[in-house]
Amino acid sequence: MANPIVGTIVHAVGGVAASTCYVPYQKVKKWSWDSYWIVQASFAWFIFPFLVGFLTVPNLWSVFSEASTEVLFNATLLGAIYGFGGMCFGFAIKHIGYSLTYTISIGISAILGTIVPLIMHGELAEKFYAPGGYIIFFGMFIALLGIIICGIAGYRKERDLKGNTTEDGAPLHFNMKKGLTLTLIAGALSAVFGISLEVGAPVAEIAGNYGAGNFEGNANLILSTGGAFITNFTWFTIVGIKKGTLQELIDVKGVGRKNLMLNFGMSILSGALWYGQFFFYGIGHVQMGAYKFASWVLHMSMLIFFSYIVGIVMKEWKQVTKQTYFTLVVALIVLVLSFIIMAYGSKQGAEIAASR
Template structure:
């Protein structure tokens, strides 16, 4: 039996996992970013999805056998496209930090992840003019304003850091133009991941008939993450060969056992946290019952909230002016309000639809 309150709490757990998944990189030493990314991607998008999928979905191979080949192929291809977004997201964090990367990219993802599935099913006009439609689209417009305000806060942060030079490390790496470009790409392609899950939904339904229950989403998640893994594995393997960094992953002697196992452990932890966000998303989505339409927006809003908490902990905004902090706070509040409005609009629509 569905329990929307429990579903919301489960989405919150997924939000915590997602907002902290790249924090372990801070402890990685004597490995290049490429080596770290290749290892964490292997666990996030290949090892954990398949391992947990086999453990939680009965007769998993039969589920894939029964599914349409078009669904399998299209969901995997969309996951592969998202794979480039995952790369951009990781690089963006290095240029503009956790708070801005998560806020802007996930804000865009929340909007597109809501609109595109409606277009795919030919329901955009119907939903816009139906119960809750105007409320949802008003919330989307408000979210766009919040995203723009985040960009303004980012440029002000860059200016503040250059003036004060109080943090010797950050001014050398903070690059709003490059980071914003990467973040916008990551946001659009993050929505593609949501679309991939939507395309693969029939696979989850088949898994449900085999008795997967709350874990039915682990079946189609394998397709989406598998596609992302293929893209990243090819890209970073080629890059690793060209740069000569690929050997870092197996060369224990050069960096020492202590650093090697620490790096490996932190990379696996990153992968586990990234996978965890959609593991809990799948469970929370099932629990939302009639409110499933709000799942993506709800999950994305959780990511933004907790990513800002991470940004505070990481002291990303410690050296900026009050004006810059105020701008970011206003932007975040605007985004949170927009997500609440969109979720409320979704609730109106699903409530009325379920009563018909």
């Protein structure tokens, strides 16, 4: 039986995984970003999805063979389009940090990834007027407000950091203009991933019929991540050949055996954490029951919240003014409030539906 409260908690676990997935990169040594990315992308979008899919979905090949060719193709294609968003996301982090990148790009994704599928299915009004529906939409509005306040904190952070240096005397690199452009692209394309999962939902339903239970989402996730993998692997293989960085993956002499093992380990960990967010998303999505449409915005809001916690832990906000830090705290409080409202609306709706 579906339980929206359990679903909310599981989405929170996914949010923690997602907000920390790029942290291991800090430990990578003597590798370019391109080398790190191609390894983590291979595990995040190909190896882990297929491995876990085969372990958790009975008769996986039969599931795919029964699914519509159109659904399989469209879900994979949308995943491939999202792949470019993943690249922009990674580069944006280098310009404006974890907190702002997650806030702006995932904020856009949260709204578009929720509203667009409802419009596609003609269910926007139906979901709004369903029991608890208006409460959930109000929670979505509060989440959007929290995201906007996070953006304000980000601009204040940029102002505060101008002319500052790191602890070792190097200048702080914070390019809001370039980072904002990348995050806007990443946000729009990230929403495409949510739409890809929605398009591939019939595959998950077939997996459920085969007894996949809470893991039915692992079936259509393979399609979405598979598309993203094709885009990223192709792009970074070409870039690696042109730049000559691809050889770093096997350069024991130049990189060092110890560093090579460390780099692969950190890259694989990044891939595992990235995959983990949608592994838990699939479980949480099932638990939301009739209110699955709220899963995306809830999951993305959780991601934003925990990304700011990560940003604080990594001291990204250490040199900002008290006013800027206060703005950040207000934003986090508003986001937490939105989680509570959306969870309450889902629970109330589920109880009303069960009593009928």
